[in-house]
Amino acid sequence: xxxxxxxxxxxxxxxxxxxxxxxxxxxxxxxxxxxxxxxxxxxxxxxxxxxxxxxxxxxxxxxxxxxxxxxxxxxxxxxxxxxxxxxxxxxxxxxxxxxxxxxxxxxxxxxxxxxxxxxxxxxxxxxxxxxxxxxxxxxxxxxxxxxxxxxxxxxxxxxxxxxxxxxxxxxxxxxxxxxxxxxxxxxxxxxxxxxxxxxxxxxxxxxxxxxxxxxxxxxxxxxxxxxxxxxxxxxxxxxxxxxxxxxxxxxxxxxxxxxxxxxxxxxxxxxxxxxxxxxxxxxxxxxxxxxxxx
Amino acid sequence: xxxxxxxxxxxxxxxxxxxxxxxxxxxxxxxxxxxxxxxxxxxxxxxxxxxxxxxxxxxxxxxxxxxxxxxxxxxxxxxxxxxxxxxxxxxxxxxxxxxxxxxxxxxxxxxxxxxxxxxxxxxxxxxxxxxxxxxxxxxxxxxxxxxxxxxxxxxxxxxxxxxxxxxxxxxxxxxxxxxxxxxxxxxxxxxxxxxxxxxxxxxxxxxxxxxxxxxxxxxxxxxxxxxxxxxxxxxxxxxxxxxxxxxxxxxxxxxxxxxxxxxxxxxxxxxxxxxxxxxxxxxxxxxxxxxxxxxxxxxxxxxxxxxxxxxxxxxxxxxxxxxxxxxxxxxxxxxxxxxxxxxxxxxxxxxxx
Numbered sequence: 001x002x003x004x005x006x007x008x009x010x011x012x013x014x015x016x017x018x019x020x021x022x023x024x025x026x027x028x029x030x031x032x033x034x035x036x037x038x039x040x041x042x043x044x045x046x047x048x049x050x051x052x053x054x055x056x057x058x059x060x061x062x063x064x065x066x067x068x069x070x071x072x073x074x075x076x077x078x079x080x081x082x083x084x085x086x087x088x089x090x091x092x093x094x095x096x097x098x099x100x101x102x103x104x105x106x107x108x109x110x111x112x113x114x115x116x117x118x119x120x121x122x123x124x125x126x127x128x129x130x131x132x133x134x135x136x137x138x139x140x141x142x143x144x145x146x147x148x149x150x151x152x153x154x155x156x157x158x159x160x161x162x163x164x165x166x167x168x169x170x171x172x173x174x175x176x177x178x179x180x181x182x183x184x185x186x187x188x189x190x191x192x193x194x195x196x197x198x199x200x201x202x203x204x205x206x207x208x209x210x211x212x213x214x215x216x217x218x219x220x221x222x223x224x225x226x227x228x229x230x231x232x233x234x235x236x237x238x239x240x241x242x243x244x245x246x247x248x249x250x251x252x253x254x255x256x257x258x259x260x261x262x263x264x265x266x267x268x269x270x271x272x273x274x275x276x277x278x279x280x281x282x283x284x285x286x287x288x289x290x291x292x293x294x
Numbered sequence: 295x296x297x298x299x300x301x302x303x304x305x306x307x308x309x310x311x312x313x314x315x316x317x318x319x320x321x322x323x324x325x326x327x328x329x330x331x332x333x334x335x336x337x338x339x340x341x342x343x344x345x346x347x348x349x350x351x352x353x354x355x356x357x358x359x360x361x362x363x364x365x366x367x368x369x370x371x372x373x374x375x376x377x378x379x380x381x382x383x384x385x386x387x388x389x390x391x392x393x394x395x396x397x398x399x400x401x402x403x404x405x406x407x408x409x410x411x412x413x414x415x416x417x418x419x420x421x422x423x424x425x426x427x428x429x430x431x432x433x434x435x436x437x438x439x440x441x442x443x444x445x446x447x448x449x450x451x452x453x454x455x456x457x458x459x460x461x462x463x464x465x466x467x468x469x470x471x472x473x474x475x476x477x478x479x480x481x482x483x484x485x486x487x488x489x490x491x492x493x494x495x496x497x498x499x500x501x502x503x504x505x506x507x508x509x510x511x512x513x514x515x516x517x518x519x520x521x522x523x524x525x526x527x528x529x530x531x532x533x534x535x536x537x538x539x540x541x542x543x544x545x546x547x548x549x550x551x552x553x554x555x556x557x558x559x560x561x562x563x564x565x566x567x568x569x570x571x572x573x574x575x576x577x578x579x580x581x582x583x584x585x586x587x588x589x590x591x592x593x594x595x596x597x598x599x600x601x602x603x604x605x606x607x608x609x610x611x612x613x614x615x616x617x618x619x620x621x622x623x624x625x626x627x628x629x630x631x632x633x634x635x636x637x638x639x640x641x642x643x644x645x646x647x
Binding site: 076077080088093094095096097101104105106107108110117118119121 | 506509510511512514515516518519522523526527529530531532585589590639
C-alpha cells in the first residue's frame with residue numbers, strides 16, 4: 001500500500017489570505033481506485049482546499065504532488081491538463097444547451113479542414129451516448145437541453161465529461177448537497193463507478209451519511225485544520241458523525257444522531273442493494289459487449 | 295443497440311421516450327413561432343390587401359426588399375444576442391459608415407471601393423471598441439452601446455457639417471468605381487416586371503452562413519455557451535472574450551454592409567440614416583425566437599422576424615392605412631413574440647413528468 005505512488009498528494013499545505021488562515025498544515029492523498037472523502041462543516045476550509053487542488057489558488061506553504069511529482073498550478077487549465085478535474089457545485093453547464101453540446105463545450109471534436117473545419121455533431125452525439133452508457137445511464141435523447149435533466153443526472157453528465165477528457169483525479173464539490181435522498185444515491189453510484197474505472201475521487205461533502213457508504217478514507221477539516229485521515233476500518237459512522245459535530249456538543253446531539261443512524265441504515269441498505277443490482281447490470285453489459293465485438 | 299436494450303433491465307426506457315412527442319419537439323424549435331407568425335401575417339395581408347397588389351410580384355418584391363434592409367443586420371444581431379449581448383449602436387454605425395463612403399468619394403474624389411474599405415475598417419474598429427468596453431468594464435452592453443449610439447451619431451452629424459456644411463450628401467454616382475460597386479451591392483434583378491434587389495441574395499447567403507456557423511462549428515457552440523452562462527463557458531475553456539469581440543465586430547460589419555447597399559442604391563446618404571434600425575433589428579430577432587437573456591435562438595428565426603417586419607411595414611400601405619400604423623403592429627408583434635418565447639422556453643426546459 002505505502003509503496004504505491006498516490007495520484008494526488010498534498011503535504012502540509014497552508015493557505016493564508018492576508019491575516020486570515022484559511023488552511024493550516026493539511027496533508028492528504030488519494031490513490032487510483034480510491035474515494036477520499038473530505039468532510040467539514042461550513043467554513044471548515046473545504047472550498048479553499050478545493051481551490052488549491054484545482055489550481056485556482058496556489059498554496060502559501062506546503063507541497064502539492066501529482067503522481068509523485070511536485071506541481072505548481074497557476075490556473076485551473078494547468079490542473080486539468082495534469083488530469084485533475086473538478087466538478088463544481090454549479091456544474092459548468094449551460095441549461096438551455098443540449099446534452100451533447102454541453103458535453104463537448106470548449107473541446108468540440110471537428111472534421112474537415114481549413115474554412116470547412118466543422119463541429120462533428122454526429123461524433124459528439126455518439127460519444128456522449130457512449131460515455132453516459134458507461135456511467136450506467138442511457139440517455140433518452142442527447143438533443144434535450146441539460147436543463148431538463150434532474151440534478152443527479154446533471155452531475156453524472158459532468159462526471160462523465162471529466163472522465164472522458166482524461167481526468168485521473170475527480171474532485172467533486174458537494175455533488176449531493178442539493179439533491180434528494182434518491183438522487184444522492186444515484187450520484188454516489190456514479191462515484192463508485194468512477195472508482196471502479198480506476199480514478200481517484202475526492203468527494204467533498206458536509207454530510208457524513210453520504211460520505212460513509214462510499215468513502216475508503218475520510219479526512220476531516222475543522223476551522224482550517226485537519227483532524228486527520230481515517231480509513232473506513234478505523235472509524236465508525238457514529239464516530240464520523242460525532243467528529244463532524246464537534247465533541248462538546250455531542251451530548252445534546254446524541255438523540256438526533258441516533259435518529260440519523262436509524263434512517264441511515266435504511267438508506268445504506270437501499271444503496272448497497274442498488275449497488276449490487278448495478279454491478280450485475282454492468283457485468284451483463286460487459287458480457288454483452290464482448291459478445292457483440294466477437 | 296437493440297440487444298443492449300434487451301439485456302438492460304434497469305431504467306425502463308418506455309416511460310421516458312414516450313414523452314418526446316415529435317410535434318412538441320418541432321414546436322419548441324426557436325424559429326417556429328416566427329415561421330407561424332410570418333404565415334399568419336401573410337394571410338392577414340393577403341385577405342386585407344390582396345386586391346391592392348400585396349400578392350403581386352411587385353408587392354412581394356417591395357416587402358422583401360424592406361425586409362432585407364433589416365434582415366441582414368438582424369442575422370448578425372441574432373448571433374450577438376444568442377451570445378448574450380446587445381448592440382444599440384448599429385443604426386449609428388450605418389449612418390457613420392454611409393457618411394464615410396459619401397464624404398471620401400464626393401469631397402476627396404476617392405474611388406468608391408477605397409471608401410468602402412475604409413468604412414469597413416471603421417465599422418470593425420467600432421465593433422471592437424464596443425466589445426472591449428463591455429468586456430473591460432463588465433457593464434451591460436445595453437448601456438455601453440447606448441453610449442456609442444449617441445457618440446457616433448453626434449460625431450457623424452458634427453464632422454459631416456464641418457466638412458461639407460450639410461448633413462446630406464448626394465452625387466455619389468459620379469465617383470469612380472460606382473458602377474461596379476452598384477452591380478455587386480445594389481443592382482436589381484427583374485422578375486416579371488418587379489425589381490428584386492440583389493440585397494436579398496446577400497441576406498440569404500449571410501443567414502445561411504450564420505446558421506452553419508451557429509450549428510456546425512466550434513465557434514457556434516461557443517456562442518451558445520457564452521450566452522447561456524459566461525462563467526460556465528469560461529470554466530470549460532471557451533475563449534469568452536474573443537467570442538464576444540468577434541460577435542460585436544460581426545454586427546458592426548453587417549451594419550456597414552447595409553450602409554454600403556443603401557448609399558449605392560440611392561447614390562446619396564444622410565447623417566441620420568439607420569436611425570432606429572437597432573431596435574427594429576432587435577424586434578426581428580426576438581420575434582425570431584431568440585431569448586433576450588441569451589443562450590438560445592436561431593439565425594433562421596431572425597430571417598422570418600425581418601420578413602414579418604417587411605410585410606407589416608409594406609402591407610399597411612397596401613391595405614390603405616396610414617403608414618405610421620405599422621409601428622402599432624410591430625409593437626404588438628414584439629409583445630406577442632416575447633410571450634410566446636417565454637412559453638416555448640418553459641416547455642423546452644420542462645423536466646419530464
